Amino acid sequence: MPADSLYMNYLELEPEPIPNLKATHLKVELYYSLGGTNVFTYKDEPRGYYLSVSPVTKKGNWITFVAFTGLKQCILPVKRQTPKKAQEALSKMNDYLQPLIDKVLQDTGLQLKEKVNDGD
Numbered sequence: 350m351p352a353d354s355l356y357m358n359y360l361e362l363e364p365e366p367i368p369n370l371k372a373t374h375l376k377v378e379l380y381y382s383l384g385g386t387n388v389f390t391y392k393d394e395p396r397g398y399y400l401s402v403s404p405v406t407k408k409g410n411w412i413t414f415v416a417f418t419g420l421k422q423c424i425l426p427v428k429r430q431t432p433k434k435a436q437e438a439l440s441k442m443n444d445y446l447q448p449l450i451d452k453v454l455q456d457t458g459l460q461l462k463e464k465v466n467d468g469d
Contacts (some may be wrong), residue, residue: 356379360374379398379424418453422449
């Protein structure tokens with residue numbers, strides 16, 4: 350996990366519903382960012398804790414991002430990184446997570462893999 354990541358998880362996707370989009374997982378990450386100008390959009394982003402959901406392809410130890418398909422949201426703007434604010438961001442994460450996942454799935458046409466219950 351990168352140094353500024355507080356949480357990272359990979360949600361498995363249904364196999365290739367869209368032939369040109371080779372994503373196998375959704376990467377969910379909560380991380381701290383210093384903010385500043387985004388080099389792709391040229392917009393100023395606030396310093397704070399961000400929740401990101403991005404389609405990725407996992408093969409062995411390799412992770413490949415699918416360009417321009419993920420979303421991120423600043424869930425807690427802060428002036429500086431502190432353990433107390435990190436804990437607050439972790440506690441707020443679930444309020445923002447499902448809407449971000451739903452939006453990425455809707456925008457890409459991907460589907461999460463159904464969990465199989467073994468009857469345990």
